[in-house]
Amino acid sequence: MAVVTRDGEPGAAAGTTSRPAAATRLMASRLFASMAGLDWLAKVWWTCLSISLFAGLWELCWAMGWADEKLLPPPHIFLGNIGEQGKYFNTATRWQVGTSMTEGPSAFESVLITGAATTMRVFAGLVIASVLAIGVGVLVRYYRFFDRLVLPTITLLSPVSPIAWLPVAIFLFGIGNAPAIFMVVVALFFHMVLATINQIDTVNTNFINVARTMGASKSQIYLRVIVPAILPGMLQVLRMNLFGAWMVVLVAESTGVGYGMGQVIMLARNTFNPSLVFFTIAVIGVLGFAFDWLLRMAQRRILYWLPDTAERLRVL
Amino acid sequence: MSSENAPHFSSKDAVVCRGVGKTWAAGTKRAHEALRDIDLDIKPGEFVVFLGPSGCGKSTLLYLIAGLEDATGGQIWSFSDKVETPSPERSLIFQETSLFPWLTVWQNVSFGLAIRGASQEERRKVAAEALQRVGLIAAMDKRPDELSGGMRQRVAVARALAMRPKVLLMDEPFAALDVQTRARMQDFLLDVWRDSGASVLFVTHHIDEAVALADRVVVFTSRPGRIKTIYPIDLPRPRNLFSREAETMRIQLTELLRDEVDRAFAEQEAFAVPA
Ligand SMILES: Nc1ncnc2c1ncn2[C@@H]1O[C@H](COP(=O)(O)OP(=O)(O)O)[C@@H](O)[C@H]1O
Numbered sequence: 077m078a079v080v081t082r083d084g085e086p087g088a089a090a091g092t093t094s095r096p097a098a099a100t101r102l103m104a105s106r107l108f109a110s111m112a113g114l115d116w117l118a119k120v121w122w123t124c125l126s127i128s129l130f131a132g133l134w135e136l137c138w139a140m141g142w143a144d145e146k147l148l149p150p151p152h153i154f155l156g157n158i159g160e161q162g163k164y165f166n167t168a169t170r171w172q173v174g175t176s177m178t179e180g181p182s183a184f185e186s187v188l189i190t191g192a193a194t195t196m197r198v199f200a201g202l203v204i205a206s207v208l209a210i211g212v213g214v215l216v217r218y219y220r221f222f223d224r225l226v227l228p229t230i231t232l233l234s235p236v237s238p239i240a241w242l243p244v245a246i247f248l249f250g251i252g253n254a255p256a257i258f259m260v261v262v263a264l265f266f267h268m269v270l271a272t273i274n275q276i277d278t279v280n281t282n283f284i285n286v287a288r289t290m291g292a293s294k295s296q297i298y299l300r301v302i303v304p305a306i307l308p309g310m311l312q313v314l315r316m317n318l319f320g321a322w323m324v325v326l327v328a329e330s331t332g333v334g335y336g337m338g339q340v341i342m343l344a345r346n347t348f349n350p351s352l353v354f355f356t357i358a359v360i361g362v363l364g365f366a367f368d369w370l371l372r373m374a375q376r377r378i379l380y381w382l383p384d385t386a387e388r389l390r391v392l
Numbered sequence: 393m394s395s396e397n398a399p400h401f402s403s404k405d406a407v408v409c410r411g412v413g414k415t416w417a418a419g420t421k422r423a424h425e426a427l428r429d430i431d432l433d434i435k436p437g438e439f440v441v442f443l444g445p446s447g448c449g450k451s452t453l454l455y456l457i458a459g460l461e462d463a464t465g466g467q468i469w470s471f472s473d474k475v476e477t478p479s480p481e482r483s484l485i486f487q488e489t490s491l492f493p494w495l496t497v498w499q500n501v502s503f504g505l506a507i508r509g510a511s512q513e514e515r516r517k518v519a520a521e522a523l524q525r526v527g528l529i530a531a532m533d534k535r536p537d538e539l540s541g542g543m544r545q546r547v548a549v550a551r552a553l554a555m556r557p558k559v560l561l562m563d564e565p566f567a568a569l570d571v572q573t574r575a576r577m578q579d580f581l582l583d584v585w586r587d588s589g590a591s592v593l594f595v596t597h598h599i600d601e602a603v604a605l606a607d608r609v610v611v612f613t614s615r616p617g618r619i620k621t622i623y624p625i626d627l628p629r630p631r632n633l634f635s636r637e638a639e640t641m642r643i644q645l646t647e648l649l650r651d652e653v654d655r656a657f658a659e660q661e662a663f664a665v666p667a
């Protein structure tokens with residue numbers, strides 16, 4: 077059989093590649109892909125198991141009569157009447173003149189619209205906060221005077237609870253999407269600036285020295301070395317802050333800033349409807365989980381070069 | 393260039409150090425002197441090895457010659473230019489991997505050209521040439537984390553070569569490699585050196601490595617580093633490292649180094665014991 081050698085390849089480095097070997101590798105990679113598919117299924121399985129265990133315990137408490145269904149309605153009750161619950165999500169259009177509780181979108185649509193509105197606010201806030209924070213963080217390290225001018229204020233403001241910003245959000249933006257997004261941004265921005273600066277300070281100095289020897293200017297070093305080098309850490313920071321963003325957006329919405337999941341929770345509180353509270357919590361949980369999963373996928377996509385440390389830990 | 397205080401040296405020399413010293417954190421409480429009074433002339437195409445106890449300032453001297461740090465005393469010249477900033481003519485190769493993990497091998501190798509705004513076509517061509525020289529053309533589109541330690545250092549060498557440097561500065565580049573790989577890498581480096589015609593300044597604390605590679609070995613004292621001796625290795629190349637002469641040289645270098653290592657240790661112990 078003819079052995080095909082890639083031309084120009086000195087044998088020492090990678091050796092030669094023959095057709096059978098290539099075929100074997102292809103098969104191996106297919107097998108690997110299908111295994112990876114199983115791995116994915118296993119993950120879903122464990123997630124379901126984890127949730128059903130928790131839900132099962134709750135149901136058990138209910139069946140034994142330990143949990144009062146008026147106060148702690150178990151999953152089969154608060155998930156059972158989606159149609160009923162969904163009506164309350166109708167807040168999305170209720171502000172429109174002439175739309176009553178029984179008109180407008182269906183229950184399912186209402187949940188979807190409200191969920192999407194909240195998710196959109198989280199997403200917009202996250203994007204704006206990241207861009208601003210990375211920009212400011214890089215500028216602080218880039219220009220010394222900017223550092224001296226801006227950093228003290230940022231450090232001073234970063235421990236302030238986002239709740240304190242709520243009145244400001246309403247003064248500045250009134251009602252609607254803007255104040256909710258502002259709340260998310262303000263809750264994340266200061267920490268993320270400090271995190272960016274910290275990431276920049278821990279960039280491998282060899283990377284910077286290599287670029288300097290190659291004649292890179294300051295701006296080239298920042299654009300081509302420092303920004304890609306801090307990206308892994310920044311995505312990590314983003315994921316950590318994602319849950320913070322979800323918490324803040326509920327506070328913002330529940331205090332009369334627009335409509336959304338937070339409004340529904342508030343409504344449930346005011347009308348003493350525990351079922352609705354738990355239903356909303358379940359929806360938020362699913363949304364947040366999905367969001368985190370998307371971010372993890374993005375992380376794997378963008379940061380293809382990072383080794384999987386979790387895999388290493390698992391063998392211990 | 394001003395001629396009134398022109399130093400006395402041939403302007404053709406690859407590197408000239410005159411009275412070079414470096415004190416880290418000079419003027420502060422934590423100031424400590426790493427190098428003192430270094431006078432050194434390195435010819436074009438010469439292979440010079442720096443040998444000395446660890447912490448004596450070998451890396452510091454390479455950084456000064458690279459222009460990455462400023463000397464606190466004396467002057468450094470390279471081909472009649474005063475060294476004040478880093479330059480692509482003097483490439484530094486580090487002990488730990490310094491390849492950018494977010495770039496492919498060929499993008500790493502042509503990073504310096506990308507800085508200058510070269511077209512993708514040109515960059516790929518230059519990268520291919522450089523990788524050909526280090527025998528890694530097949531790994532062109534791989535990522536650094538897919539390569540072994542030895543391959544990564546060869547890519548780092550290719551990246552330096554792509555800048556067509558006149559001086560290659562190497563800071564213990566093979567220290568992290570196993571013995572067999574290191575021997576292969578030494579042969580490889582000698583080939584590259586012969587092809588490129590560049591001067592090589594190579595830091596090591598392996599005496600075997602010094603005898604295998606160097607035209608001259610600069611032996612440093614313990615900190616603050618001064619030049620103790622410049623020891624010529626006038627063995628013909630390719631070298632028979634098992635010859636009598638080679639063995640004698642290794643023994644002599646070992647003795648030269650041992651005094652300094654002892655002194656460095658004594659100093660560290662004195663430092664550790666409270667007065
Ligand atoms: N960036 C730095 N800042 C302060 N001190 C340093 C720095 N780099 C090296 N030193 C000190 O300078 C001395 C010489 O270090 P180095 O040049 O790395 O030695 P060698 O490479 O010979 O082992 C050591 O005492 C070390 O602690």
Ligand SMILES: [Mg+2]
Nearest residue numbers: 450451452563
């Ligand atoms: Mg060193």
